[in-house]
Amino acid sequence: MHLPLTASAGEIAAAVARVRNAGLTLSTCGVVYMTTEPEVRRAFAYAKEAGLRFLVGAPDEALLPAAEKAVKETGISLAIHNHGPTDRRYPSPESIYTLIANMDRRMGLCIDCGHTQRLGLDPAAQVERYFDRVFDLHVKDVSAADAEGTTVEIGRGVIDIPRLLGTLTRLAYAGTLHIEFEKDENDPLAGVAESAGYLRGVLAAA
């Protein structure tokens, strides 16, 4: 589904060109897991090759200093992604923020709205609390505000999307939002389209 991290420079360049030729802006990649220092170096080299401004990742906690070093060397920011109730390292935005608060300011968060809501936390409140380090959001909706929740079309679930977008607007958020849609993986177009329409409708009415 994604371009492998082992892709050659030529493969990366071809993929980037394909995205651009489709009229899309390639903004980031991920979630990139990193369990060794070579994997940290490979992730940032890959992001640099693709011309990315930041990457969404999940380095092991012991590798955060190595990741910070890579951020400084490459100028590429790292948005660490929280994965909810079953993620022992980074379930919540707070679990990430406390580890990086004193690191380089390009070490930050990609708040996954679905996994955050599945912890019983309101994504809007979490974004506001950790706002100075929020670089990206995985926007989605989930069927329940607990570990049983699964992705549904945005607007059909339990997340208060108008509040989330209202908070981002009020705080003049300048980062990115990416729709992440794990439902209907073999034919996700209609669900993604409905989700995009919902977000645009909320913004238009607000």
Place this chain on the structure above:
Amino acid sequence: MHLPLTASAGEIAAAVARVRNAGLTLSTCGVVYMTTEPEVRRAFAYAKEAGLRFLVGAPDEALLPAAEKAVKETGISLAIHNHGPTDRRYPSPESIYTLIANMDRRMGLCIDCGHTQRLGLDPAAQVERYFDRVFDLHVKDVSAADAEGTTVEIGRGVIDIPRLLGTLTRLAYAGTLHIEFEKDENDPLAGVAESAGYLRGVLAAA
């Protein structure tokens, strides 16, 4: 695409069952054009066979008394549809309203938001002006507020959808809204999904 008006009672019953079994509510049909009295009788017989509460139609102006008679006989309302700049009979909501204002109160309008906007008229204002006879809306968006406008995904065009839905909410509209999507006729699902999402987003944020 649609069940023909010449369908037998058995064919109509099978189609209605198919819709219901898919979990959908079959609310109306149309646009049904009527150019002779037998066609008026056939349209209402068809609607009655399908168990419809009202039908969306466009009888010739001279047939409006026959249509009113059929409404009284069957108890099925008629929502007359305006078709915009190229429609010589019923371009605007006003062109219909003036003809039916003194007829049975079950003679009314299906305001097509796209064709109305293509006349340079704001659908929200038109709905409010003729509200007592608005039974249904064809909700869509169009690329331009003139005869050149064509259907686009709701939210991508020029119609002020938040104002339209806000007006309907404020007036406690109790009729129906149907998405009509003429774009991508061979593969309309994504566009319809985006449109539905947009409408739900606007309503959620309002």
